[in-house]
Amino acid sequence: MSDSWPRRRLLAILRGASEPLDAQELARVTGQHVTTVRFHLDVLTRESLVRQFQQPPRGRGRPRIGYTAVQRSVGYQELAQVLADQLGSDPRKRSDAAVAAGRAWGAKMESADQPVETLDDAKDLTITLASELGFAPERDPSTETDEQVMIRLTACPLRELARTHSEVVCGVHLGLMREALDRNGAREHVSVRLHPFVEPELCVARLELTKARAAETVSAVEEAAPENGEPRLAPAGSRMAPQLRSAEPQLRGSADPQLRNADAHLG
Template sequence: MRQFQQPPRGRGRPRIGYTAVQRSVGYQDLAQVLADQLGSDPRRRADLAVTAGRAWGAKVEQCEQPIASLEDARDVAITVSSELGFAPERDTASESAQQSNVRLTACPLRELARTHSEVVCGVHQGLMREVLDRNGGRDVVNVRLHPFVGPDLCVLRLETSAAALVPDPAHIPDQVGPTSRIATPSGNRVGPQLRSDPQLRNADADIAQEATQQR
């Protein structure tokens, strides 16, 4: 409430009036304060930010579409990021059977992200990871946010997870080629050996390093 003096009416002291004042919420300032409370170590700040983002993602309304493929994950990511104001665009030129990129052309906290990208982008990555996991994407895709690949552009990269690429032994034929099986000392046969990308295993930790390099 704000107090003001009403125009005088006749004799006596002027009456005091009151009017309601609507204050705008300083979300940018609030985010700045929260970012500063996460400590000075960029890697730890990134880890805490991803954890906070997951907690936020757990409160986001679950999508109706279950995730069983990379395409499903991309559609859910586009829907959620659009609802949150990131103005996503599908990057069809870079798509492959194992990867899909979503261009984020807007960010509600872009100015803060320029100075605290490991925090802001860490929160957004944790949010998206939690949303995809809750809709069945945990063993289907890995998600990573690449901040500021352009002046006002971030990219959300979705990659088919190693777990989704491992073939079911029950569906592997006995002979598909001379190098398709690896013999073991016991004489047993195992399926093709797949190595997971170390970047996928360390995606959360890499946010801090990548954000520092791009400032």
Template sequence: MSDSWPRRRLLAILRGASEPLDAQELARITGQHVTTVRFHLDVLTKESLVRQFQQPPRGRGRPRIGYSAVQRSVGYQELALVLADQLGPDPRRRQEAAVAAGRTWGARLDAVDKPVEGLDAAKEVVVTLASELGFAPERDPSGDTEAQALIRLTACPLRELARTHSEVVCGVHLGQIREVLERNGAREELNVRLHPFVEPELCVVRLEMQARRDPTPVVAEANSERIVAPSGGRVPPQLRNGEANVAKQTSQQW
């Protein structure tokens, strides 16, 4: 099974589903022909990686066959929920703790070893890592530019927990990605963001190349007053442009 990308993706989707899915639903999600999906499901069933369930028919006809992933780690979802609840009530602190935990986890992963010397190499590393972790990643060339790359995560082993604890689950995943990228040589100019649930079953990783920071503090003028930038050397855009308001971001990002 490990050498079959379609079967790995089907298994990842079933692991993230809250209820059994039939072949037609899986064909709709993956874009594969339903006959091809049934073939892969038969293989996964024979390998005891998925289990079949009889489901009521839609209207008239024979009962449908639903498929659910066999859970190898008993109580893993419940354990993850308990651990998430132990991080305290403050969402920002929970997120920071989760990212730190993800970095620790990422440092222990026997993950891809490929020098990150540019945006394309970084994208390949993230796609490979996400595939190994069960996220069924897809490249999104339509959103790529010279300074940005997008990776679509179409599955998640902890999707249901992420719906209620996204700052924890997605924070851990973000920490893993950042740690593996840095371990492969990514520099600080590479910014990594994770946008959870841009669609009900889709998350997006955004890789951005940023200009090098000037270590010399920048002095700017706004509203006839001299403003000295913080130690990072950047003047906020709203001050450079003399604007008082900044457009609110429409999606959550870390």
């Protein structure tokens, strides 16, 4: 088709049209004979560049055949592949650049104001963000403790590219999550990691209380524990995280789930 000026012209006309056009209309616009136009339209149809539609007849007679251009979608997968390939060969530098890009993206996104003061707040914000981006997140209550939460990401808009460039694709998504959490107040007390492909179609986001916040909440619980039968109140100004429901369970270290592919660069 590329070496045929008449077909290129027909295709351009159809791409600019607001509705399907038939061969007679195209012949009138281009000044070509209607038989010649039909020939070129048949070629464009075989090349999947135009599509035929049956239209009502004008007055009596057979239905008309209208034509419209096939709109080509932008190859975002290919574009992402090209961009990923430009980040160099060092996995560490590629990961760092991707995380920085994700943070820059997150800084420009309009996000709901969801202040993060507890681990539950961080979980809710992350699930909201992941849902908006098409990750189909799911909670995993069996792995939740007072100090960490796992969120299962069952879909990914760029999963196929992530299979070969996980440090780039997952790095961008990790940076985006970190920026969203930090912007809402989690910088000092909640960290997030991303574990790609723990199963062939599953990634996991892990949220954890930082050591400083974990120690603070444990101290608050100890201050509030009864002594000699006398209830004791936590000192004024101390903050007890609501997810700490008892003094003993949260002090035990929880074993990580079987994350078979916890990428060190993303962790």
